[in-house]
Amino acid sequence: MTRITSISLRRVLDSRGNPTVEADVLTESGGFGRGAAPSGASTGEYEAIELPANESIAAAREHAVPRLEGVYAGDQRAVDSALRAADGTDDFSAIGANSAVAISMAAAKAAADVLGAPLYQHLGGAFRGENFPIPLGNVVGGGEHAKEATHIQEFLAAPVGAPSVSEAVFANAAVHAAVADVLDERGVPAAKGDEGAWAPPISDADAFEVVDEAVDRVEDDVGFEIRFGLDMAAAELYDDDEGAYVYGDETKSTGEQVDYVADLVEEYDLAYVEDPLDENDYEAFAELTDRVGDRTLICGDDLFVTNVERLQEGIEKGAANSILIKPNQIGTLSDTFDAVELAARNGYETIISHRSGETEDTTIAHLAVATDAGFIKTGTVGGERTAKLNELVRIADDAV
Ligand SMILES: C=C(OP(=O)(O)O)C(=O)O
Ligand SMILES: [Mg+2]
Structure with a gap:
């Protein structure tokens, strides 16, 4: 048939x-x-x-x-x-x-x-669990996704205490709106980047303050825990010739980058840090994971590229404790499932992810539910992002 x-x-x-x-x-x-x-x-x-x-x-x-x-x-x-x-x-x-x-x-x-059957059920099977992923929502960003904005690519709201998918999705949208308010109060104009996050012309240090303030306001409002995280996309910051991470006029050696990220995790109680180090540096990933992996997710995106061989190497070296899953990084759903299964067998959390260039396709919402992923990263606002978020709400509501 x-x-x-x-x-x-x-x-x-x-x-x-x-x-x-x-x-x-x-x-x-x-x-x-x-x-x-x-x-x-x-x-x-x-x-x-x-x-x-x-x-x-x-x-x-x-x-x-x-x-x-x-x-x-x-x-x-x-x-x-x-x-x-x-x-x-x-x-x-x-x-x-x-x-x-x-x-x-x-x-x-x-x-x-x-x-x-709905796609998530076909992919996940009859005995799929009842868990739903927590959406990580990009609220401030720069890097390759917006010019003249932060060096760090993504500041992500993480509504870890939300009682439901729907409340989590709306909390992220509220953080996005609160960021606009905080920027406005500071007199900072902001356009949006490729994923719909605000792309203000401010330093990374100021962006931490803005996002921290916006998260606090929404947390007070909704009454459940919201934290935040980062995608540093550090392979884009790393300069092979200099052997250092370049933040505009400043550079950081690998050791300084590890210290910097560990301090950020401590200071802002970050829930999640994706690609804090270069995609070729398993050793530094392992060092950072050793230092802060007990209190935050250290996630490999460019490091692992949804590839079982690269993930296996990471597992052997203790690099990261979670993996970003993007089907187009590897090319097929079967390869994608193989990466998810290898991660799960080895205690690595999985985060199913969109790309910065997207369409109305909602497959990743189904994939996240089917695979029992802990998180889904798919933006906060904008039609191609809300397509996935709204589908997730429908799945949780049994309405697909
Ligand atoms: C979504 C991301 O951006 P891009 O699709 O540009 O790789 C990312 O780096 O996680
Ligand atoms: Mg990334």
């Missing part, structure tokens, strides 16, 4: 206005699934390769579509093996991880459609 009869691929807009790949999968019993690839700006060096959308579509039409016709969409591993075989490289550089992930997600949705 879930046998694939046709796949259509097209170029659609992402949230930055760039072309991305959308895939439609149809099955013989009329099942339909649609998936669209997101796109990163601060991409990790070891990610699967995104090709220009038109090149990726042409290559996938030639090599992948003929192999996939006749494969059962309900057999996700078979779909994803066919994608890998069609590509023939380790990093999807032949057909592009953008076409691969769009097709992989569309096939899963087509299978769920045939089964008459």
